Amino acid sequence: MTQTDLVFKNNIQLKNLKSNSRNYLIKRYNKILLEIKKDLKNNKKTISVLDDNFKLNIKIKDLKKFKKFHKIAFIGMGGSILGVEAVYNFFQLKITKKIYFFNNIDEKKIISFKKKENLSKVLFVIISKSGNTVETLSNTFSLNIIKKKANNIILISEKNNLLSSLSKELNLFHIEHRDYIGGRYSVLSEAGLIPAYLMGINIKKFRSKILNCFDNKNLNFLKESTIKLASLISSKKFSSLIFLNYSPELEKFLYWCQQLLAESLGKKNKGLLPMVSTAPKDHHSLLQLYLDGPNDKIFNIFSFENNSELKTTIPKGSSVGSFFNKKKLNKIKNAQRYALIKVLKKKQIPFREFKIKKNNEEVLGKLFSLFITETIIIGKLLNINPFDQPAVEQVKVYTKKLLS
Secondary structure (H helix, E strand, O other): OEOOOEEEEEEOOOOOOOHHHHHHHHHHHHHHHHHHHHHOOOOOOHHHHHOOOOOOOOOHHHHHHHOOOOEEEEEOOOHHHHHHHHHHHHOOOOOOOEEEEEOOOOHHHHHHHHHHOOHHHEEEEEEOOOOOOHHHHHHHHHHOOOOOOOOOEEEEEOOOOHHHHHHHHHOOEEEEOOOOOOHHHOOOOHHHHHHHHHOOOOHHHHHHOOOHHHOHHHHHHHHHHHHHHHHHHHHOOOOEEEEEEOOHHHHHHHHHHHHHHHHHHOOOOOOOEEEEEEOOHHHHOOHHHHHHOOOOEEEEEEEEOOOOOOEOOOOOOOOOOHHHOOOEHHHHHHHHHHHHHHHHHHOOOOEEEEEEOOOOHHHHHHHHHHHHHHHHHHHHHOOOOOOOOHHHHHHHHHHHHHHO
16 A cells, blocks of 8 residues: 555465465455445444544534643543544644643542642543543542533533533533444544644544545555454464554554554454554564564554654764764664564564655544554454454443442
8 A cells, every 4th residue: 555645565475375265355355345335324333433424523613712721631541542642642743732641540640730730721621432431530530620610621422421411410511422433443533533623633634534545546455454464363373463663653553553453353262462562672672572482473563754853973083883974863763674674574474564754634544544444344354343342341340340
């Protein structure tokens, strides 16, 4: 899949996949793709979040009164906030507002924040698809920010839950989240777009190219990737999918991918353990295991092809390390990535490459869309429901019983 701003390469080989098995998967893929294209127009299906006609449950003009805040704190868990963190991470150098995230129960962080900030000057955006998330509510009530008619609170949740009830009782600003879009698929809906808008991101551009993965020229990559990954998972020979990241701007996006894959495909004794690994740092800690340990790993390699501003400079009069002299940092990092790829090919370790060439809203939107679509197709190829998370719900039930 090659575009001016994105280059995706598939280097997964399936030498042992029989032709009849491949033909079966191709037929299944074609059927699933037709179903997905049909569901794009069904406003009760998760995938409809990618449709061109998707509309927010609120008018942007109603949010303009919140643009005056220069500090924003986002409170949420899992899919409700990982996508927001990914957006912030990707555009961090462009965002001028001070941003905070409360994405875990961290007592010291809350105490420090309350001492440091004038809470009335901070906009709090509380996101919970269910409206009942224990950690999100715990953080919200620990911050003690919920007050009647508070003008610095935005609540995003479904209807008929604790957060929506709070909004009615105390006359707080509430945005309804669609009940058919799960948290990990919600970044291109209210849960992700409202925070993006408040941070100064152009959300129209963000959604403008998200259907590109359905273009004929890009479907070959999607087809090959989904069939090959589904085959590797089914073989039970692979246990891990390593997101090897050479770009700091993509770190949080890959943690969003981690949740997407783990919760969507980790069912019925199937799935891969998705791990985010930082390169080239992890060349000096985990690479030996990756390349010479158990042969049970698949790699997704991510890089950002931006121009380095910094160059190395060797002290005058020194001949030590002359090959380093006047080398851009990005060139050094690219050399390490190319060397790794060469070894992966030599050892016949399955991997894919994702090269990002532009830092804009359209690129990030396309990345979210690609991985959402790919994950749904793989789930269906494996006869797994990619939209539920029964084991997680079981833990939530027990937690609430223990707290009651």
